[in-house]
Amino acid sequence: MRGWNAATFGDTMPDYDLQDWAVATDEAEATEFLAAYAKDGCALELGVGTGRVAIPLARQGVRTTGIEGSQAMAGQLERKLSGDEVRVVVGDFADVAVEGPFDLVYCVFNTFLLLLTQEEQVRCFRRVAEVLAPGGVFVLQLSAPQAYLLTDRQSMHTLSVGMDRMVMLAATHDPVLQRVDRQQVVMTEAGNRLYPLAYRYVWPSELDLMGELAGLPLSCRWGGWQSERFTGSGFHVSVYQKPTG
Template identity: 55%
Template sequence: MESYGNTECWDRVEDYDGLGWATAQDADEAAGFLAELAGRGRALELGVGSGRVAVPLARRGVEVVGIDSSEPMADQLRRKPDAADIEVVIGDFAEVPVPGTFGVVYCVLNTFMLLLTQDEQVRCFENVAARLDPGGSFVLQLSLLSPAHYAQSTFAETMHAAADSAVLIAAEHDRAGQRVNRQQMVVTKTGVQFYPMSYRYVWPSELDLMARIAGLELAGRWAGWTGAPYQGNPGRYITVFRKSV
């Protein structure tokens, strides 16, 4: 299955946060969760984008560094008034190309799944482990396909509907490769815009094995930032892995 150009797609978006439908409304909850794990250590975000979570985390007094492959997205972050102290590194976040170590490394809103092979995902785990302080945490916010979508090689759904706009999704699914090519079509009165993306979803048990390979151990898994129990339902969940002291 050929992949779409994830970076090229979002490079065209001048105001990512303004899209609304493309972002989650959980930045403050995420920042509180991550700040507690960071303690007095630094925080590193993989795929920092426009800084939706990095900025409120920095407001809590945590030193934040971000990695992203998109210079235009990084520019959106740098223009924010509260982002002056956030260092942004342009590069492949699977390589974790930053010096020093961190109390917490985190990757939110399915960004980890933009690594399109299992090898890339394992490599990311190993590089993260090398950048964690002793006792440091690696936090992932991911989601699973719905059972109905898992059974299909193609699927479509409505992501958003309003009086003057709609966001429709059409996807092709490679079950053996755990790969999805997804086209997001934003329909407004002025026309249609396309936001293609590709991702490789990963099962919780597979995550746990990747962590073991990298020398990390499972610290906990929850249904959200508030600590609700995770019961394997479709939708976003939080996993925390920890490096031994």
């Protein structure tokens, strides 16, 4: 998808929190899980967006920083803050261009997949390892690759249908690069809107190798924030820990 960069997703979502088809609703469970790892320390969110998880985590007493690629999306977050409970840094989160150490670094709801090459994803792991405190953890919430991606080079899906709105998803797939380019098309009587998205999917085993290369071995993997068993499909929550030695 020509023209895509680290800021594109946020720049095309000026009303992100209002898009019920795009926003997850698991922030309470995520916050409880993450706070248990952060304890009374510092946390860093990669791709913080509008602060859906960072704000409640900060309000539990965790000193929280967020990196966001889009100035427009960061602005949506900052307008929701009542003070300085979340420090916002605008930049490409592959670079993790902030000073540590952090007890917790996390990236939720497939945001890690917005890094479109294996090199960027590996670089992100290595930079996370550099800013983590000894014993600190890197938590990733990702969905396992979907079965249809293994065979289809292109696809069309209906996300929702209502009396006054329909949301469609059109995608093309490059299995060599493990890359998907897609448009989420919102159709209403007033007209259509396009929400582009590009991502590189990652197999859990590939993710674990990235962790090993960065010095962050896998500690545990769950099927969700409530420590459900991971069955190989749907979302997984993977925890990578920096050795204390």
